[in-house]
Amino acid sequence: MSYLTLLEVGWKLVSTGFSLVVLYILSTTIYNLTLHPLSHFPGPLLWRSTRIPYMRSMWSGASHTNHHRLHQRYGPVVRIAPNELSFADTAAWHDIFANRGGREALPKSAVWHGAQSGHADSLLNCLSRDGHAHMRRKMEPGFTERAVAGQEAILQGYAGLLVNRLREVLMAGKGDGERKEAVVDVAKWLTFVSLDIIGDLAFGEGFQCLQRSEMNEWMELLFSGVKAQVLIATLRYYMWAAWALEHMLPRSLKEGAERHWKIVAEKVDKRLQQATPRPDFIELWQKDGKGRDGLTRGEIDSNAFVMSFAGTETVATTLTGVMHQLVRSRREFALLKEEVRTRFEKEDEMSLQELKGLPYLNAVIWEGFRTRYALPNGTTRITPPEGSIICGKRIPGNTYVSLCAQALFLDPTRFHDPDHFHPERWLPEAIKDPGSPFYDDDRNAVQPFSVGPRSCIGRPLALAEARLILARLIWAFDVEAADTKAGALVWEEQPLFGLIDKQSFEVNLVARE
Numbered sequence: 481m482s483y484l485t486l487l488e489v490g491w492k493l494v495s496t497g498f499s500l501v502v503l504y505i506l507s508t509t510i511y512n513l514t515l516h517p518l519s520h521f522p523g524p525l526l527w528r529s530t531r532i533p534y535m536r537s538m539w540s541g542a543s544h545t546n547h548h549r550l551h552q553r554y555g556p557v558v559r560i561a562p563n564e565l566s567f568a569d570t571a572a573w574h575d576i577f578a579n580r581g582g583r584e585a586l587p588k589s590a591v592w593h594g595a596q597s598g599h600a601d602s603l604l605n606c607l608s609r610d611g612h613a614h615m616r617r618k619m620e621p622g623f624t625e626r627a628v629a630g631q632e633a634i635l636q637g638y639a640g641l642l643v644n645r646l647r648e649v650l651m652a653g654k655g656d657g658e659r660k661e662a663v664v665d666v667a668k669w670l671t672f673v674s675l676d677i678i679g680d681l682a683f684g685e686g687f688q689c690l691q692r693s694e695m696n697e698w699m700e701l702l703f704s705g706v707k708a709q710v711l712i713a714t715l716r717y718y719m720w721a722a723w724a725l726e727h728m729l730p731r732s733l734k735e736g737a738e739r740h741w742k743i744v745a746e747k748v749d750k751r752l753q754q755a756t757p758r759p760d761f762i763e764l765w766q767k768d769g770k771g772r773d774g775l776t777r778g779e780i781d782s783n784a785f786v787m788s789f790a791g792t793e794t795v796a797t798t799l800t801g802v803m804h805q806l807v808r809s810r811r812e813f814a815l816l817k818e819e820v821r822t823r824f825e826k827e828d829e830m831s832l833q834e835l836k837g838l839p840y841l842n843a844v845i846w847e848g849f850r851t852r853y854a855l856p857n858g859t860t861r862i863t864p865p866e867g868s869i870i871c872g873k874r875i876p877g878n879t880y881v882s883l884c885a886q887a888l889f890l891d892p893t894r895f896h897d898p899d900h901f902h903p904e905r906w907l908p909e910a911i912k913d914p915g916s917p918f919y920d921d922d923r924n925a926v927q928p929f930s931v932g933p934r935s936c937i938g939r940p941l942a943l944a945e946a947r948l949i950l951a952r953l954i955w956a957f958d959v960e961a962a963d964t965k966a967g968a969l970v971w972e973e974q975p976l977f978g979l980i981d982k983q984s985f986e987v988n989l990v991a992r993e
């Protein structure tokens with residue numbers, strides 16, 4: 481065969497291949513818009529026909545604001561990709577995430593979850609229903625109200641350290657004895673304290689963030705790893721992309737991930753060598769000699785690893801969000817200050833038990849969840865092959881479904897004045913008084929810890945931390961808006977990669993008079 485004939489054959493092959501690809505894309509697009517079982521669900525044309533707008537939205541970090549906008553335009557159910565629906569309806573919490581009337585909660589999908597190869601499952605990643613239930617039973621002793629009460633000294637220690645470190649910053653700040661003040665990045669300090677607490681509970685020692693006023697290098701790598709994992713997960717919607725990813729990931733990335741695991745194993749080793757019992761997770765996840773079953777060594781490593789992001793960023797973002805609201809809401813801030821400062825004369829009187837009973841403090845935290853939620857796009861599940869009923873609608877099998885918390889929590893048909901910070905909507909007065917503008921609010925819509933068998937195991941700890949840290953800060957300092965660029969943070973503009981990618985938020989910290 482001559483060189484020219486070879487070229488011709490080659491060209492024909494390429495053009496046929498190209499035509500086939502174009503044909504495939506065209507026919508799938510037409511199928512997605514017409515014959516696909518989800519074709520009657522509303523959504524923008526491009527989102528219904530290909531997954532590209534969804535991926536773009538995820539990769540740009542704007543998925544929460546985009547999905548929220550789609551719900552405002554199309555209603556409580558939106559088709560956000562050919563085989564995916566987003567819900568913004570209170571009933572969806574139970575229909576997607578809870579076991580109901582003999583029907584089990586919808587499972588997690590292998591796109592978003594599953595163990596890392598060569599490592600044991602963690603509670604968060606485990607895909608098997610039975611495997612998860614078994615592991616959850618073994619881990620629960622580490623997270624009960626009783627366990628948190630036993631961990632109180634650890635929590636108080638770090639909350640006190642946070643206040644003392646901020647007092648030092650204040651002393652070095654502007655002003656004289658009458659009024660000392662300093663601009664501080666609260667997002668950073670709240671991350672430090674939540675990291676140190678979880679470091680202590682998961683590995684037996686804090687990460688020394690508060691002491692050093694900086695993030696531990698390992699944690700920084702871990703957070704960027706989590707972000708990368710979210711972006712990589714979106715590629716798994718395409719089988720070929722998942723395969724290519726598995727085979728084409730640079731060796732350095734794989735080595736980096738293994739280094740993480742090695743550090744985890746070393747930290748767990750060190751903790752296991754401590755002979756004195758301490759009320760931390762590892763102690764409570766192990767067999768206890770009194771019949772309590774425990775995690776395997778591999779499971780301890782995987783779960784300690786997961787705690788370092790699942791239990792830190794969530795708390796830090798919630799508290800930063802609450803601060804962001806409080807500095808803009810003078811009346812609400814004054815009410816909170818009054819409650820905390822009149823109830824306690826001394827800092828050490830602020831026990832976890834006492835704080836649980838403070839109505840306004842708790843209302844502020846719940847309004848923080850509603851307006852500044854750390855997971856505004858929720859998490860994804862997949863319907864079983866036989867399909868499922870969600871919000872009264874029959875959803876075909878193998879459909880990805882999620883709940884857009886931001887759209888639900890800020891829905892004007894469910895909340896009075898939804899875009900503004902009104903802690904009083906959570907007070908017993910508003911709940912009981914038909915004259916209150918918040919009486920008819922759909923408070924059940926706000927489920928920051930999700931519901932059902934895979935709801936947040938760390939809920940009691942998270943609430944205890946949030947109450948304690950917030951109360952200790954409010955007791956010790958006055959906080960005002962800072963006239964800096966980071967002080968003018970627009971909350972909604974922060975990108976989302978699974979969790980809010982928290983930016984700096986500066987406030988003016990003033991010594992309490």
Ligand code: HEM
Nearest residue numbers: 603604790791794795798859928929930934936937938942
């Ligand atoms: C304000 C703070 C927190 C919020 C808003 C939050 C929210 C959530 C949500 C929505 C889920 C369900 C995830 C899903 O459906 O896939 C979850 C699960 C989980 N959370 Fe939290 N969380 C917080 C704090 C914590 C803390 C402090 C810990 C532990 C120290 C923790 C550990 C976990 C774990 C291990 C799971 C997986 C549970 C399972 O699959 O059985 N979280 N969290």
